[in-house]
Amino acid sequence: MDQSRYSSSSSSDSSQFSSLNSSPANSSTVVLSIECLKGSSKADEWTGDMLQTGDIVEELRIGNMTVKSPFKNGKSGVQKTLHNSFKQKQTSIRVRVRRGSDEFAELQACIVPGDQFVGxxxxxxxxxxxxxxxxxxxxxxxxxxxxxxxxxxxxxxNALERTPLQDGYVAYPWERRMHEMLSIPNSSSFYSILFLPKASDKVGSRYNDLEDTLARAHAWINASQASGTPIVFMNIQTESLLTKISGDMASSTVNAGSLSDLSNLANISLYGFEDYHGVDIGVVRAVRMWFSPLAGEIPIEIKIKDTDTKLGFAISRTEEGFIYISSVIEGDEDAPSARSGLSNLYKQASITSRLLVVSRISNQKVLPWMVSPTGAIRCFDTVSVSQKLSLHRHTRVPILFHVFLWDRNANFANVGSIRARAMSIDTPSLPTEVHLTRPVNENQVMPIASEEGFTDEGRVNDGADIMLRRDTAGEFSFRLHDFALKNNWV
Structure with missing residues (x-):
């Protein structure tokens, strides 16, 4: 049997309905006709070769059996024939139809139960x-x-007007894609920081408007970039947070039955909803800012030797809450920082006045993530980070951390090659069109000095003039001020 789906005896589309106007011998004669139940996915059901609603069936071929018009008992007789053929597993069928008096078309199909169509x-x-x-x-x-x-x-x-677009689902290999297509497997390089509205009084009953929150977010991203942090702005959005408040705290009250109240919410940071018991549900309008590293992130692994007494670098924190490499030891090519390529990368960053920002330690993100109503930035404490790194050295456990890149030309397409370079970094060429002066951080942290100066209680005991004071960035965060130590390496 010919395997083509359909064929037409018409020589051209112009003659497709050439004989529709011819007068039939008896237009009241009952015939077996085609009813199109579902259109083709190839959008060609209206071509001359496809069967159409209203085509007159002339012949059915099922295996070696041929049934021609007129069909005994019409549709019901043909259904019995199809039923018997289906039971005998003879499901291949060829249908020949007529249009007008002299045009024919054929369809090769298979017989299936019409559960979803006709019963x-x-x-x-x-x-x-x-x-x-x-x-x-x-x-x-x-x-x-x-x-x-x-x-x-x-x-x-009519078919054009009533045919809808249908949605569907497609399976997707998320685990494999998230491992192969991300520079850090199973983790994105999209970062955000949430700015809560600043309280305008000490008890936190009133808050500045939305414009003030937006301005603080704008100032933060500009200051971060000016300090040399290689990040780019991506997006900003307002985020609604629910809280329980008293009636006098709300800057505005929204009545659920009045749309006119919505016009009062354009620039307020806290509003409440009325119910039968008074205002008890408040909505705080915070601002979330999304940012991303200028040219992605790159992993660096520092392997520890038994003879290592220091890691060879120091960390500090910017006023905006970013942890960065503030200095590296020079002249010691066997230091862990030199062996891993960190020293070379730090020098290249310094050439263009870029900070070598640490974004992850052991795949944990260490970037600022929130600004409180008092204006303090929630971020990671440099003392605890220094202690964590020192413990890595004591236990000889390799350190894996990620740093922000700054050269757009180093945004490698093959992220697998980025991970492969983690052990021996090939420093990319850096742009020179931007030269920013990096301000000296007067609160810069110089981490704990040597193995002898780190006791079991986590205290520095080498007699240096060191002072601890509470940091404004967090309730339990402290900033280390070192005024005497000269070689304060991790």
Whole structure:
């Protein structure tokens, strides 16, 4: 049997309906007609070769059996034939139809139950090479069939108007993609910081408006970039947070039954909802700013030797809350910082006045993430970070951390090669069009000095003039001020 889905005896599309106007011998004769149940996924069901609603069935071929028009008992007789063929697993069928008096088309299909179309006890035909295209049979008079064939254009317009776009689902290999397509497997390089509205009084009952929060966010990103932090602004959005408040705290009150109250919410930071018991639910409008490293992140692994007495670098924190490498030891090529390539990368960053910002330690993000209503920035404490790094050296456990890149040309397409360079960094060429002067941080942290100066209680005991004071960045955060030590390396 020919495996082509359909064929047409018409020599050109212009003759497709050439004989529709010819007068049939008896237009009231009942014939077996085609009913299109589901359109083709290839959008070609309106071509001349496809079967159409109103086509007159002339012949059915099922295996070696051929049934020709007129069909005994019409549709019901054909359904019995299809049922018997389906039970005998003879499901391949070829249908030949007529349009007008001298135009014919054929469809090769398979017999399937019509559960989703015409009921369980009925059978329909699905095209062999397009399972989405399905047709059934119905009894009509020949005159009705000819009228349907003549109305092909208007039916196409109606089909256009009523055919919806349907959605669907597609399986996706998320685990593999998240491992292969991200520079840090299973973790994004999109960062955000949440700015809560600043309280305008000591008890926190009133808050500055939304414009003030936006201005503080804008100032923070500008100051971060000016200090040399290689980040770029991505997006900013307001974020609504629910809280329980008293009526006098709300800057505005929204009545759920009045849309006019919504116009009062354009620039306020805290508003409440009225209910039968008074205002008890408040909405705080915070601002979330999204940012990203200028040219991605790169991992660096520092392996520890038994002879290492220091890591060879010091860390500090910017006023905006970023942890960065503030200095590296020079002249010691066997120091862990030199062996890992960190020293070379630090020098290249210094050339362009960029800070070598640490974004992750052991895959944990260490960037600022929130600004409180008092204006303090929630960030990581440099003392605890220094102690963590020192413990790595004591236990000989390798240190894996990520730093922000700053050269757009170093945004490697193959993220696998980035991870491969973690052990021996090939420092990229750096742009020179921007030269920023990095301000000296007067609160710079010079981490704990040597192995002898680190006791079991975590205190420095080498007699240096060191002072601890509470840091404004967090309730339990302290900043280390070192005024005497000269070689304060981790």
């Amino acid at each position: 369980r006890k009925q059978y329909v035909l699905r095209a062999i090479d397009d399972p989405n295209y399905a047709v059934g049979f119905i009894d009509r008079t020949e005159g009705e069939c000819l009228n349907l064939q003549a109305s092909r254009t208007s039916r196409m317009v």
